[in-house]
Amino acid sequence: MPQPIDSEARLSWVLAGLAGVLGAAAFTHSAGYFVTFMTGNTERAFLGLFQDKAWLAVGAAILLASFVGGVVIASLCRRHLWVNHPHGATVLTTFALVASTVVDLVMRGWTAHDVPFVPIVFVAFGIGALNTSFVKDGEVSIPLSYVTGTLVKMGQGIERHLSGGQLNDWLGYFLLWAGFAAGxxxxxxxxxxxxxxxxxxxxxxxxxxxxxxxxxxxxxxxLLK
Structure with a gap:
């Protein structure tokens, strides 16, 4: 099914860009931690054990747990607190980033280049929450940081377009990817x-x-519409 280019789609590009910025902040100012790439963290969590890098495995596992925790907490808030605010997950992401910034300032100060691990855990939580911003029928309809899935859907849309479909079969997915990449x-x-x-x-x-x-x-x- 083609993705309509509406206000929801345009908002998703902005939030995907925000996820890209957060991923860049964590990766470039840390020991290369992923907060958007849970596939990589899953591999690190297990392969680190085979490379005699237990610290790498434990760190990746903690980031995975934090990311999932963000999804769970944001989903609970969506069900019970944000009934009239379907994109309220951005609020929880903001709180997580505030906590991350405060912890980093306490641990390293204002001018240190590197961000220690603990603030990165809060960023991973915020990214998990942010990914629940678009939900339809109880499931995430637009995963903001799941670039692999977005590219797969874009490729399938390109095939449909080449086979007689429409430009919108893949354009929305491309713009979502482009938003993340731009971020x-x-x-x-x-x-x-x-x-x-x-x-x-x-x-x-x-x-x-x-x-x-x-x-x-x-x-x-x-809601007024």
């Missing part, structure tokens, strides 16, 4: 000139502004 590129450029704490704070501010827009305007406007 990663922006995050990469920013990481060159700022410290880890500064980048976390910047990402927190952007996420807070996005959460305010979605919570107080976008969701309310959607």
């Amino acid at each position: 990663a590129v922006i995050g990469g450029f920013i990481s060159v000139v700022v410290s880890g704490s500064q980048m976390l704070l910047g990402a927190t501010v952007v996420c807070a502004l996005t959460a305010g827009y979605t919570y107080f305007y976008f969701d309310g406007h959607a």
Whole structure:
């Protein structure tokens, strides 16, 4: 089925870009931790044991648990607290980033380049929560950081278009991927000139502004339709 290019789709590109920025912040200012790539963390969690790198395996397992925890908590909040705010997950992501920034400032200060592991755990939690921003019939309809699945669907859409389908069979998936990629590129450029704490704070501010827009305007406007 082709993805319609509507306000929900456009919002998903913005949030995918935010996920890309967060992934870049964690990767470039840490020991290469993944907060968006749970496939990689799963492999690290098990392969680290075979490479005599128990610390790598444990760290990856903790990030996996934090990511899933973000999904679970955001889903519970969506069911019980955010009944009229379908994109309320951005609020939980903002709280997670605030916690990450505060912990990083306490542990390393304002000018340190690297972000220690504990703040990264909070970022992974926030990314997990962010991925519940788009739900239909109780299931995630637009996974923001699941780039592999997005590219698979884009490839299938391209095939349908070549076989007589429509441009929208794949364009929406391409733009979702492009949003994530653009966020990663922006995050990469920013990481060159700022410290880890500064980048976390910047990402927190952007996420807070996005959460305010979605919570107080976008969701309310959607309910009126």
